[in-house]
Amino acid sequence: MKIIVCISKAPDTTSKIAFADGNSKFDENGVQFIVNPYDEWYALVRALELKEANGGSVTVLNVGDASNDAIIRKALAIGADDAVRIDAPTQDALFVAKQIANYVKENNADMVLLGKETIDYNGSQVGGMIAAILDMPYVSLASKLDMNGTTATIEREIEGGVEVVETSTPFVLSAAKGMAEARIPNMRGIMAARTKPLNVVAAIDATNATEIKSFSLPPAKTGCKYVDADNVEQLIDLLHNEAKAI
Amino acid sequence: MSVLIYTDSADGTLTKNAFEAANYGALLAKKEGKTATAIVLGEASDIDKLGAYGITKVLHVNDAALNNFDPQRNAAIIAQAVTKENATTIIFPHDYSGKATAPMLAAKLDAGLVTGAVALPEGNTVRKTVFSGKAFADVEIKTAIKIISVLPNSVDKETGEGSVTVEKFACEIPATRLTVKEVKKASTELSLTEADIVVSAGRGLKGPENWGMIEELATELGAATACSRPVADIGWRPHHEHVGQTGIAIRPNLYIAVGISGAIQHLAGVNGSKTIVVINTDPEAPFFKAADYGIVGDAFEVVPKMIAAVKKLKG
Numbered sequence: 001m002k003i004i005v006c007i008s009k010a011p012d013t014t015s016k017i018a019f020a021d022g023n024s025k026f027d028e029n030g031v032q033f034i035v036n037p038y039d040e041w042y043a044l045v046r047a048l049e050l051k052e053a054n055g056g057s058v059t060v061l062n063v064g065d066a067s068n069d070a071i072i073r074k075a076l077a078i079g080a081d082d083a084v085r086i087d088a089p090t091q092d093a094l095f096v097a098k099q100i101a102n103y104v105k106e107n108n109a110d111m112v113l114l115g116k117e118t119i120d121y122n123g124s125q126v127g128g129m130i131a132a133i134l135d136m137p138y139v140s141l142a143s144k145l146d147m148n149g150t151t152a153t154i155e156r157e158i159e160g161g162v163e164v165v166e167t168s169t170p171f172v173l174s175a176a177k178g179m180a181e182a183r184i185p186n187m188r189g190i191m192a193a194r195t196k197p198l199n200v201v202a203a204i205d206a207t208n209a210t211e212i213k214s215f216s217l218p219p220a221k222t223g224c225k226y227v228d229a230d231n232v233e234q235l236i237d238l239l240h241n242e243a244k245a246i
Numbered sequence: 247m248s249v250l251i252y253t254d255s256a257d258g259t260l261t262k263n264a265f266e267a268a269n270y271g272a273l274l275a276k277k278e279g280k281t282a283t284a285i286v287l288g289e290a291s292d293i294d295k296l297g298a299y300g301i302t303k304v305l306h307v308n309d310a311a312l313n314n315f316d317p318q319r320n321a322a323i324i325a326q327a328v329t330k331e332n333a334t335t336i337i338f339p340h341d342y343s344g345k346a347t348a349p350m351l352a353a354k355l356d357a358g359l360v361t362g363a364v365a366l367p368e369g370n371t372v373r374k375t376v377f378s379g380k381a382f383a384d385v386e387i388k389t390a391i392k393i394i395s396v397l398p399n400s401v402d403k404e405t406g407e408g409s410v411t412v413e414k415f416a417c418e419i420p421a422t423r424l425t426v427k428e429v430k431k432a433s434t435e436l437s438l439t440e441a442d443i444v445v446s447a448g449r450g451l452k453g454p455e456n457w458g459m460i461e462e463l464a465t466e467l468g469a470a471t472a473c474s475r476p477v478a479d480i481g482w483r484p485h486h487e488h489v490g491q492t493g494i495a496i497r498p499n500l501y502i503a504v505g506i507s508g509a510i511q512h513l514a515g516v517n518g519s520k521t522i523v524v525i526n527t528d529p530e531a532p533f534f535k536a537a538d539y540g541i542v543g544d545a546f547e548v549v550p551k552m553i554a555a556v557k558k559l560k561g
């Protein structure tokens with residue numbers, strides 16, 4: 001079984017969110033970058049578990065420039081067999097999806113897994129786009145994936161609950177919490193990652209369908225109104241009459 | 247020209263998010279002098295209600311097979327409606343259905359997509375949340391056809407008296423490659439992303455046996471329940487209640503946080519809430535900086551008093 005896991009680079013969850021160049025781009029000053037948690041904790045680890053149980057290979061795929069190599073090595077340290085970076089600056093999901101779909105078409109895969117969204121741009125776009133371009137079934141917000149031959153049994157989030165669906169390879173899946181338990185790379189993994197193949201391939205021509213013009217921060221809270229613990233009724237009164245929230 | 251809105255149904259009725267998307271689409275159509283047409287796939291008994299949200303026309307594909315959600319099939323049908331209606335903008339709810347279907351349609355139509363919009367577009371530019379609610383981005387869509395998904399609980403509704411004409415939409419329905427085997431609904435629980443009020447608790451509650459009062463407060467308020475990540479990780483509460491940067495992001499009208507410290511990753515998923523109430527024994531808990539109302543006190547004393555006060559209010 002050949003599994004491709006798409007990973008993206010994201011700022012560490014504790015990063016200070018600030019903007020540069022007249023609020024036109026994210027200020028990377030002092031920011032630590034990580035593998036997007038949904039890609040790493042859920043999609044990648046489940047792919048490795050499936051490989052360990054059934055054999056096959058796990059390739060991590062990233063679209064980006066050379067500054068992404070550090071997080072790609074992290075994914076290799078966790079256990080992916082090899083990595084591919086499609087060399088292009090990224091700004092738009094459709095552009096990224098076209099790059100990935102083209103690679104998958106040329107190299108084949110039984111499944112393409114990725115996280116349900118990135119924690120920076122919160123797009124939830126790339127998975128569905130890849131599936132549409134490749135005409136593969138798409139299962140999104142999946143919390144469980146089991147394989148039996150070429151048949152996949154998947155739990156996915158729907159309105160007010162989860163449902164179990166079945167499909168067959170090849171397919172595209174976006175992973176959410178519950179899919180697997182995060183793994184911490186060990187020393188052996190980190191050493192091995194240094195020599196695992198990280199192939200850089202050229203991007204295909206594609207245009208960007210969207211562009212971020214500017215960023216802004218939400219207005220800061222004006223301050224907390226404290227209510228005494230002995231006067232809880234006042235809180236409920238404020239919520240009812242002042243905030244009009246209940 | 248028209249604005250086409252995908253209004254999804256579940257269990258035979260349209261979802262709250264679908265009505266919000268419909269209203270967003272209707273307001274956009276009004277602003278741009280276009281017609282607002284909704285498309286409903288599968289069974290839905292309350293289509294008439296769309297009129298009050300500004301929709302004038304509905305395309306309905308009333309086929310029970312479509313009750314099972316397949317984003318690929320849905321995208322194929324919506325693409326046919328885009329052509330029929332000469333739609334220039336297509337609106338989705340940014341929920342489980344829109345998150346899967348909108349990108350598939352975008353790739354099919356080679357159209358730019360902005361997900362999680364929090365305001366009507368200004369020209370070709372749409373404001374969305376980024377960094378899990380810590381910031382906004384204004385994103386320009388550069389293609390002629392534009393696709394936007396609307397973040398739940400984020401755009402003010404304008405309802406009125408309008409009525410709709412429902413047209414049976416004759417279209418080609420492709421075969422599905424997804425078979426639904428089993429539905430595990432938590433149907434008695436209010437959906438977390440749709441809830442107006444959320445009562446949430448963290449490690450400060452000490453153990454799962456103490457959640458009775460949280461559930462009772464939620465019931466009294468008609469609220470959904472949520473929790474911090476460690477609480478879900480140690481199994482005190484189910485995973486689907488985990489809110490935050492790596493759980494679900496929510497934007498209720500009122501968020502009540504009990505015994506939660508307010509770590510940056512937790513705040514990321516809840517700071518879009520309109521009003522935030524924090525109950526914590528530690529006056530230094532970071533959550534108070536993000537709160538509108540706070541009580542420095544012991545949850546085991548404060549929450550029962552809140553229940554009593556709410557009961558009294560609701561009389």
Ligand SMILES: Cc1cc2nc3c(=O)[nH]c(=O)nc-3n(C[C@H](O)[C@H](O)[C@H](O)COP(=O)(O)OP(=O)(O)OC[C@H]3O[C@@H](n4cnc5c(N)ncnc54)[C@H](O)[C@@H]3O)c2cc1C
Binds near residue numbers: 013492504507509510
């Ligand atoms: C990559 C990453 C992603 C993460 N994602 C998330 C996420 O999505 N969501 C999330 O929630 N966390 C997330 N976390 C974890 C986060 O950093 C915090 O550890 C977590 O939110 C803390 O949960 P808590 O507030 O319940 O527990 P604690 O931090 O232990 O806080 C408990 C609070 O309860 C108070 N307390 C104690 N007793 C009482 C009492 N009797 N009455 C009232 N108050 C009391 C204490 O003063 C304290 O403030 C993430 C962390 C990382 C590293």
